[in-house]
Amino acid sequence: xxxxxxxxxxxxxxxxxxxxxxxxxxxxxxxxxxxxxxxxxxxxxxxxxxxxxxxxxxxxxxxxxxxxxxxxxxxxxxxxxxxxxxxxxxxxx
Numbered sequence: 323x324x325x326x327x328x329x330x331x332x333x334x335x336x337x338x339x340x341x342x343x344x345x346x347x348x349x350x351x352x353x354x355x356x357x358x359x360x361x362x363x364x365x366x367x368x369x370x371x372x373x374x375x376x377x378x379x380x381x382x383x384x385x386x387x388x389x390x391x392x393x394x395x396x397x398x399x400x401x402x403x404x405x406x407x408x409x410x411x412x413x414x415x
Contacts, residue, residue, distance in 0.1 A: 351395045351407040353385065360388060360413050389413050 353364040363386035385393075394408040 348395060348397055348405050348407045351393075352409050353393070353411045356409070357412040357414060358386075360415055362386065364411055385411065387411060387413055 355364055358364050363384050365382040365384055385391075390410060390412045392408055392410045394406060396404055396406045398404045
């Protein structure tokens with residue numbers, strides 16, 4: 323029983339470490355492709371995911387702005403720390 327409990331603790335420790343070890347961090351934030359024609363779409367990637375989806379290491383969201391748009395992602399932890407990352411998705415005619 324004690325060995326099983328130790329395995330569970332180690333598994334949980336590794337999971338916390340993989341998710342940033344309690345440190346607020348934006349791993350990446352970008353669109354693919356970075357330039358689209360008006361009416362086309364791109365996938366915007368937010369890592370980890372945001373509501374209404376559960377957190378994951380990667381999540382893509384389709385976007386199709388009508389004009390060049392700057393997207394900004396702000397993450398906040400429970401201690402009041404915030405991080406912001408932005409990118410511009412260029413739309414051409």
